[in-house]
Amino acid sequence: MKYIEKLRNSGLRPTKQRLQICEVLFNSEKTFHFTINELDQKIKKQINDKISLATIYNTVHAFEKKGYLKQIPINSNQTYFDTNISDHHHFYDLKEEKLIDLENADVGPINILKKINGKRIKSVEVLVKLED
Amino acid sequence: MKYIEKLRNSGLRPTKQRLQICEVLFNSEKTFHFTINELDQKIKKQINDKISLATIYNTVHAFEKKGYLKQIPINSNQTYFDTNISDHHHFYDLKEEKLIDLENADVGPINILKKINGKRIKSVEVLVKLED
DNA sequence: ACACCTTTTTAGAATCATTATAAACTACTA
DNA sequence: TAGTAGTTTATAATGATTCTAAAAAGGTGT
Known part of the structure; x- marks a missing residue:
């Protein structure tokens, strides 16, 4: 898997969930914007296993902290993230x-x-x- | 009162609550940033009457719509406003x-x-x- | 492979800002 | 002064996010 190294190098254990979320986030040509909710939907469509919402929150924040995602400063009731860093x-x-x-x-x-x-x-x- | 005209001109009735909130927001030399919560505290200190939180939300949004306040786009769990428009x-x-x-x-x-x-x-x- | 320890995942509960509700009240107009 | 449309209010509802604590999984050394 191509994301195992990336995760390990940044001190994150390459768990099944994190690798699957990597696929959804980083395995496309184009970068995109998303809210946690939209990501949750996307994951449901693309992944067969169920990933709990708490894990999605945890993972997105972990990735943001490591610089793999950016938060977009905007006034909205939901937080927007960007895969374009x-x-x-x-x-x-x-x-x-x-x-x-x-x-x-x-x-x-x-x-x-x-x-x-x-x-x-x-x-x-x-x-x-x-x-x- | 100096805010009565201002309010009436923009189609907002100059109610007691709105005038008092005007005092807190616009009656100082310096402009400032605030969250609804911080404004609520400020009002409690400066005004003797009680103003309900719902009214504060309503008023701030009305003022923002009329251009008397600006929302500051920032990622925070609370919305920031600015009296500097x-x-x-x-x-x-x-x-x-x-x-x-x-x-x-x-x-x-x-x-x-x-x-x-x-x-x-x-x-x-x-x-x-x-x-x- | 096994035992051990730490990190991660998870469902569900808790929190907290904000919005909705609907009844009482108030400013304006005639 | 009566009528009505706009406001205020307490409280409930909503909804995103975080917390909790127990179960599961990753990593390491033997």
């Missing part, structure tokens, strides 16, 4: 309640001129809200 | 879990090159995450 931004269509990727090339370089003592910039995320 | 951005200190204003001048101009058919850009918000 590259530096990029998002449109948020307010009417459709849909996220759309903005490639880095679609946004001019962003210059943060202010500095805070003793702090480093971890990420810069742009959310562009769209209306009709 | 000018075009500006935020630092988020991951360790302290604190929001810090970034004046518009602190961020270079942001150029969104991609267009979506039939949609207009409503807002562009930058969240800069800070770590130690």
